[in-house]
Amino acid sequence: MATLQLVTANKEARAPRVRISPKAAAIAAQPTPEAKDHFITRNGLTFAGSHLIIDLWEAQGLDDRDRIERALIDAVNAAGATLLHIHLHTFTEGGGISGVAVLAESHISVHTWPERGYAAFDVFMCGDADPKKALNVFKRAFKPGRMVVGEHKRGVL
Numbered sequence: 284m285a286t287l288q289l290v291t292a293n294k295e296a297r298a299p300r301v302r303i304s305p306k307a308a309a310i311a312a313q314p315t316p317e318a319k320d321h322f323i324t325r326n327g328l329t330f331a332g333s334h335l336i337i338d339l340w341e342a343q344g345l346d347d348r349d350r351i352e353r354a355l356i357d358a359v360n361a362a363g364a365t366l367l368h369i370h371l372h373t374f375t376e377g378g379g380i381s382g383v384a385v386l387a388e389s390h391i392s393v394h395t396w397p398e399r400g401y402a403a404f405d406v407f408m409c410g411d412a413d414p415k416k417a418l419n420v421f422k423r424a425f426k427p428g429r430m431v432v433g434e435h436k437r438g439v440l
């Protein structure tokens with residue numbers, strides 16, 4: 284039976300390094316023409332995609348399901364991604380909303396705490412889609428007083 288190792292989020296925690304042979308890395312870095320895997324190479328680094336962790340503070344409209352759905356659609360379009368499905372759940376009248384936009388290129392998820400003016404967005408996209416283009420959409424839609432953005436490259440070869 285496989286075991287799952289959990290790593291806590293702190294300054295000392297680091298993602299485990301997977302060791303593969305140089306030959307395997309070279310093969311993985313060059314997919315066959317008929318099997319496009321949507322890995323990208325930028326500035327000499329080959330990876331699956333960019334994963335943005337976005338915190339909005341002092342934000343507006345975080346209990347407005349229609350506003351959140353519109354922002355997700357606009358963010359997908361701005362990033363050049365392909366929307367497959369959106370699912371949103373409202374917890375109580377005037378309460379938080381959680382949901383996901385499932386993309387051909389991955390996903391955008393959202394969790395809101397309107398009573399605190401806080402929203403957590405998670406934007407992961409591979410291929411030619413650019414998740415950073417979603418940032419201005421979220422600024423316009425929710426007018427946050429403060430936005431904190433972290434970026435992580437996923438699937439680095």
